Amino acid sequence: MSTAEVILGFLEEVEPWRLFSPQFPSKVGGKPAWLSQKDVPSLSQLECEICHLPMAFLLQVYSPLSGQDQCFHRTLFLFCCKTPECYSHNDSRCMKVFRSQMPRKNEFYSYDAPPDDEPPPEPYKGHNVLPVSGVKLCWICGCPGTKACSRCHSVIYCGKHHQTIHWKHSHKRECGSQESSGVSKSPFLFPEFELVTEPEAQNTKCKETEDIPTYVDETLAESFAETELEEIAMHETEEIKVFQRFKKRIAPEPHQVVRYHRGGLPLWVSAKHVPSDEVPPCSCGSKRVFEFQVMPQLLNSLCVDSTGASIDWGTVAVFTCSLSCSHENHYSPEFVWKQDFTDQINKEHETRDLS
Structure with a gap:
C-alpha cells in the first residue's frame, strides 16, 4: 500500500479460498490467515488485559513496504476482546496488534504470486494446522492450541474456555463422529469479509469546520463563574469541530471501515x-x-x-515501528489506541449512524 495517499478499506463477500494465507489477504473476521507459521502468538499473548479471556481476531491488513526486502510480505493482525464490560471509556487494554513480515524468498510460500482467478489445487488446511510448521490451531479461534478433546482427541483448543464454548455449542453432539473435525461454524468468530481497498478521492480532504456556534447548557449557567462558562463553551465547541470534521471527511464514502495512511495522521472523532x-x-x-x-x-x-x-469504539488507531524492524520473534507486538466518542457528541451519533 502506498503511504503517499489515504487508502480506504471496504467489506466485500468473496469465496473462502481467497482469504487463505497463501493469497496474502486483507480481511475482517473469521480466523486469522497467519503470515509466518512460526512464533504465532500464544494464548497468554492474546488474552485481554482486563478480563484475561482470549481475544477474538478482528481484522488483518496486508501492507508490504516497497524497497525493504524483509517486508516484501507484511501483515498486521488486530485482536479485540468480546466482553462488552471491557470497553470502558478510552481504555485500549481490550485490544492488541501484531506485525508479521518476511522476504519474498521464504520457507512458507512460493516465490511467485498466487493466481487470483482460481482456487488452489489442494484444499488449504491452514485453519486446523499450519501446513509447514505443523502448529495445531484452536477450532474456536484459529490461534495456536495445545489441548485436545479428551474424548475424541481430534479437535484442538487454545484453552479450557474455548473447549467449553465448543462443547456447549455443538461438540457434545458431534464428538466422536465424522463431524468432529469442525463442520459446524465457530460461534466465537466475527462474520468474515475480504477487505478491499481504493484510494481516497482528493476532493474529500477538507479544512477544519469553521464558525461553529458555541453553546452552553443554560441549566448550568448559575453554577459557574463567567470564566468557567467560557472555558466549557470553548471545549464543547472544539469537540463539535473535531467530530464535524470527522463526519465531513468520511461523508463521500460512508461505508469505509479502515483508513490506511502509514506515516500520516489519524482522523480522530474527538479532541480528547x-x-x-x-x-x-x-x-x-x-x-x-x-x-x-x-x-x-x-x-x-x-x-x-x-x-x-x-x-x-469511536476509532481504533494502530501505530507501528517506523523502520518495520525484524525480530527473532515472527510476530512483533505493536501499539493500538482506542478513542471513544465523548459525552458532548449527541447520543444518536454513538449508534454508528454517521452518514
Missing part, C-alpha cells in the same frame, strides 16, 4: 484522548508511526450489539 506523547517506541528503539485506523462503521457488520452492552 489523543496520544500526543503516549505512543511508546518500538523495542528496537525506533519511534512508532501511525499506520491505519478502524472506523466505527465496522461495528455495524460484526453482529456485536446486545441488550444493555456492546463492544464499541
Whole structure:
C-alpha cells in the first residue's frame, strides 16, 4: 500500500479460498490467515488485559513496504476482546496488534504470486494446522492450541474456555463422529469479509469546520463563574469541530471501515484522548508511526450489539515501528489506541449512524 495517499478499506463477500494465507489477504473476521507459521502468538499473548479471556481476531491488513526486502510480505493482525464490560471509556487494554513480515524468498510460500482467478489445487488446511510448521490451531479461534478433546482427541483448543464454548455449542453432539473435525461454524468468530481497498478521492480532504456556534447548557449557567462558562463553551465547541470534521471527511464514502495512511495522521472523532506523547517506541528503539485506523462503521457488520452492552469504539488507531524492524520473534507486538466518542457528541451519533 502506498503511504503517499489515504487508502480506504471496504467489506466485500468473496469465496473462502481467497482469504487463505497463501493469497496474502486483507480481511475482517473469521480466523486469522497467519503470515509466518512460526512464533504465532500464544494464548497468554492474546488474552485481554482486563478480563484475561482470549481475544477474538478482528481484522488483518496486508501492507508490504516497497524497497525493504524483509517486508516484501507484511501483515498486521488486530485482536479485540468480546466482553462488552471491557470497553470502558478510552481504555485500549481490550485490544492488541501484531506485525508479521518476511522476504519474498521464504520457507512458507512460493516465490511467485498466487493466481487470483482460481482456487488452489489442494484444499488449504491452514485453519486446523499450519501446513509447514505443523502448529495445531484452536477450532474456536484459529490461534495456536495445545489441548485436545479428551474424548475424541481430534479437535484442538487454545484453552479450557474455548473447549467449553465448543462443547456447549455443538461438540457434545458431534464428538466422536465424522463431524468432529469442525463442520459446524465457530460461534466465537466475527462474520468474515475480504477487505478491499481504493484510494481516497482528493476532493474529500477538507479544512477544519469553521464558525461553529458555541453553546452552553443554560441549566448550568448559575453554577459557574463567567470564566468557567467560557472555558466549557470553548471545549464543547472544539469537540463539535473535531467530530464535524470527522463526519465531513468520511461523508463521500460512508461505508469505509479502515483508513490506511502509514506515516500520516489519524482522523480522530474527538479532541480528547489523543496520544500526543503516549505512543511508546518500538523495542528496537525506533519511534512508532501511525499506520491505519478502524472506523466505527465496522461495528455495524460484526453482529456485536446486545441488550444493555456492546463492544464499541469511536476509532481504533494502530501505530507501528517506523523502520518495520525484524525480530527473532515472527510476530512483533505493536501499539493500538482506542478513542471513544465523548459525552458532548449527541447520543444518536454513538449508534454508528454517521452518514
